[in-house]
Amino acid sequence: MTSDATFALMRELHQTGPGKILLLVMDGLGGLPLEPGGLTELETAHTPNLDRLAAEGICGLAEPVGPGITPGSGPGHLALFGYDPLRYTIGRGILEACGIGFPLEPGDIALRGNFCTVDPQTGAITDRRAGRIPTEVNARLTAKLRKIQLPDVQVFVEPVKEYRFVLVLRGEGLRPELSETDPQRLGAAPLPVEPLVPEAQRTADLLNQWLAEARRLLADEHPANMVTLRGAARDPGLPKMGEVYGLRAAAIATYPMYRGLARLVGMDVLPTGETLEDEVATLKAHWEAYDFFYFHVKKTDSAGEDGDFTRKVRVIEEVDALLPEMLALGPQVVIVTGDHSTPALLRSHSWHPVPTLLWSRHCRADGVRQFGETACAGGALGRFPSKDLMPLALANALRLNKFGA
């Protein structure tokens, strides 16, 4: 079913009800064994609570984008929220801007900026992340960059974390079809912004003018004496979850990008702390006010990206230990999944489908008894598109009417 057809059905069929839905996303959950024939991170972890949910629930392997396709965090999450990630795309700049709560307006062009280090003589990049400068240094430098003015457009520069910032241009006729300036390797100088369509020439010129000013203003700084720009994008104007599903939806996530994603699909983003315990406390505090909670766990992915199999196992076990507290709130539907796989073996996102369980009183349990990749492959959900999860969640919460007479 196309995403448009699904959304049309959801709009037509959704009804209100008391059942609450908890979507627990362990970022990069899926893994691989370190040795052929071994266990994955999830299979290695001691997870009595997840195993119980799997036994009482229905399991499968979720494919965020398609067979063989490794998803970025944007497509991976959009699919979990029910959006076809090939139909709906979000530029990196928009993600970053939303993540810091920047009040975007229609037509704004947002870019992700990185502070970097360049050789003062040759201009070649020597550190693409400027030694991961502290966020406070970032704030001082972005304040400096705010002095740059451009003809006929407003310019906003906002710090994110460490070496990352957001640049937003606001004005008439701006276009996001622009090349990136990061050469993606050391020893090369930052590239100029090139228009990818003729209509984007003026926007490219403005950005190159801004970059020249930035180089001059940062010349005496160290290590952050230059910037790169990437991911120029406009707000894609996604349908909102409240309108599509009839849900009051809230997001609990510690990292800016995931908060930004949630905001783009119309969720309320709840203030929370840095730890898993903070996130659970936030869930409890807002339980009555919402129908749907997106609960994001970042550290499974970070451990996978670092190639740290053992740490990923430990994070999964920490989440498992917190589950009873979350279940005690009485969700009608619980989904546990990931936005993609991040096997420690590969130190990166991967294309492998994501072990997934859906638990509810009405789910019709299958024979899966353990939450793990191999067990989920035998579950009744089979290998399925991640975007099917939202309709299934609504159905299991008894929030969908019958289709047709």
Place this chain on the structure above:
Amino acid sequence: MTSDATFALMRELHQTGPGKILLLVMDGLGGLPLEPGGLTELETAHTPNLDRLAAEGICGLAEPVGPGITPGSGPGHLALFGYDPLRYTIGRGILEACGIGFPLEPGDIALRGNFCTVDPQTGAITDRRAGRIPTEVNARLTAKLRKIQLPDVQVFVEPVKEYRFVLVLRGEGLRPELSETDPQRLGAAPLPVEPLVPEAQRTADLLNQWLAEARRLLADEHPANMVTLRGAARDPGLPKMGEVYGLRAAAIATYPMYRGLARLVGMDVLPTGETLEDEVATLKAHWEAYDFFYFHVKKTDSAGEDGDFTRKVRVIEEVDALLPEMLALGPQVVIVTGDHSTPALLRSHSWHPVPTLLWSRHCRADGVRQFGETACAGGALGRFPSKDLMPLALANALRLNKFGA
């Protein structure tokens, strides 16, 4: 594959042959355990014959519309006949008219009517089904209503069963985009017909005029002293199974709606009695004359809707006991499935995929040994769209040529 693409292939590839196909539809077949961890209705039933077919056949879970979508009988059956239920939709009025064999003409507007009881003073509905009046009373009352005349259109009023009738308007420029008059609750008066598009204003006016006359004619009747109208629709002009699949197709069903559905896709609807045994006798009597039989069992669904787990089990066992007689006729392909699930636990249609078996000499049997939800989840058909069954049936009947050189 889209429905249009599938139909194009079927038209191109179908060939004649001796193999007959039996599509046995147990309405609302899929179920749920009453207690978590228990057995479903089908799993509880003693079904040696279905189990043998499952063991020799290929099994899976059929999804009529899409994940999480609870199908009405129309979409559920269209999918089984190979029609994408999102691409092809049928209004309730058309279903009812076909069900009683009313000879619809292009442009006719058909509506489902219900006799109801209203408070003579306030006009408020006190019984939406007029105490389920006997069909004979219905026939007398519809004869009375036939006296109502409208300007420039022909009006037909035909009894269905108990409190239900069909109203058909025939004339130029009629439109089906009309609101329903049943307020769907007691204590409220029937609503007027409202046009949903401006072009339907005249049709709405005609129907409101008809309703005023009906109220007057029925004023002295009890309990059926008023009517409600719903599901205004025109014949959707579906492709016919004979043309698409090259099959001489026949339907054996006791309830009007299913007979109507079969007629809409071009099946011959065979006269039959009220019992399962009558239906089997009809199958035998017409075996030589057709290539494809749609055999409908209603009572599985009725038991589920009544929340009667035990009765649903018994109906399944009754069907199982009749299977050997049907198999003795020598079908080349047997499919056993449902148009949707109707778990007694939920007392309604549900979104759960439907246990399905396809048996033929050439099906390539899987490891499933029992016909039930959990066993089918492990079958080689996996979780699949119901509309895939017709191409599989034709292939297994050796009625499809090769595609491409």
